[in-house]
Amino acid sequence: MKQVKLALVAVVSALLMSSCISSGEMATEYFDNLSTGKNDVGKATIYVCMPTAVVHTNQTLNQIEGFMNLSTHVQDSIIVANTKFLDKVVDNTFLKHFNDNLLYHLQRTGINTVVVDNVGKLPQPNDTTFVLNIPQIEAEEFIKKSRSEFAETNGTYYHYDYDLNGFSTNVWYLFGKNDSTGDVYYKNFEVMDSFHGEVEKLKNGVATVTGKYTRINLNDVYNTASTAGKKTAVFFVEKIVNDYLVSKGRTDKYYIYNPVKNVIDDYGISAQGGKQRSFQKVENK
Numbered sequence: 001m002k003q004v005k006l007a008l009v010a011v012v013s014a015l016l017m018s019s020c021i022s023s024g025e026m027a028t029e030y031f032d033n034l035s036t037g038k039n040d041v042g043k044a045t046i047y048v049c050m051p052t053a054v055v056h057t058n059q060t061l062n063q064i065e066g067f068m069n070l071s072t073h074v075q076d077s078i079i080v081a082n083t084k085f086l087d088k089v090v091d092n093t094f095l096k097h098f099n100d101n102l103l104y105h106l107q108r109t110g111i112n113t114v115v116v117d118n119v120g121k122l123p124q125p126n127d128t129t130f131v132l133n134i135p136q137i138e139a140e141e142f143i144k145k146s147r148s149e150f151a152e153t154n155g156t157y158y159h160y161d162y163d164l165n166g167f168s169t170n171v172w173y174l175f176g177k178n179d180s181t182g183d184v185y186y187k188n189f190e191v192m193d194s195f196h197g198e199v200e201k202l203k204n205g206v207a208t209v210t211g212k213y214t215r216i217n218l219n220d221v222y223n224t225a226s227t228a229g230k231k232t233a234v235f236f237v238e239k240i241v242n243d244y245l246v247s248k249g250r251t252d253k254y255y256i257y258n259p260v261k262n263v264i265d266d267y268g269i270s271a272q273g274g275k276q277r278s279f280q281k282v283e284n285k
Helices: 002-020 023-036 072-081 091-107 218-247 271-277
Strands: 045-049 054-058 112-115 129-151 157-174 184-192 194-203 206-214
Touching: 023 218, 045 091, 054 091, 091 112, 091 129, 091 218, 129 194, 129 218, 157 194, 157 218, 184 218, 218 271
Parallel strands: 045 112, 045 129, 054 129
Antiparallel strands: 129 157, 157 184, 194 206
């Protein structure tokens, strides 16, 4: 009977300790345990299956009505005239920017990281085994139609229209081997031209606008792939930690991973803010 009472006391004490610890402390402790294997959990391992090819998409061409019905010669001319980056992107270089940054920031956590070259070799996820499967990465070029609007004190309305070049690295994720073991998630990382203009004069209902563009270049394009790799690692670490908190009933906040200091932020952000920050679930596979 005495042994049973002691066991009950131990259980109650553990529950009290668990309830007293803050969500931020729990997140930090759990993150530290992933690399050290404390609390008899065992060290964690992240298995990563990297993308091996790049999908090229030019949204500008998709916006040209009847493009697919044009002759091959005309299509080729339009492609050359409306392509600024995709024909210059070297896939191996693009993938290297993404893959190197992803692995570097995962390995900085101290959590064991294993690259798997075939999706069929990925293990099933569990408490100490985490799977990051990246089935597709896309290099997307686009043009954003933009407008600056302003009005005189007498209410006369003016506007100035212009195009901004944009580029996006789009990434799809599975947190299991394939579609049947988990939902599909998505994230995009983009860069765009900027325009700074001033109104020189207003006359006869016409506005004269002068300004300059800051145009993106090929380095900016590759930087989106680097950013995608880094932030993929950051968001995946956050997913691991925040999924754990949710499993423990801690749903009040979303805790952010700081890759520079290699720590979990003690304060966190709102759960809604975390949902917007993290991977976006693809509703229609």
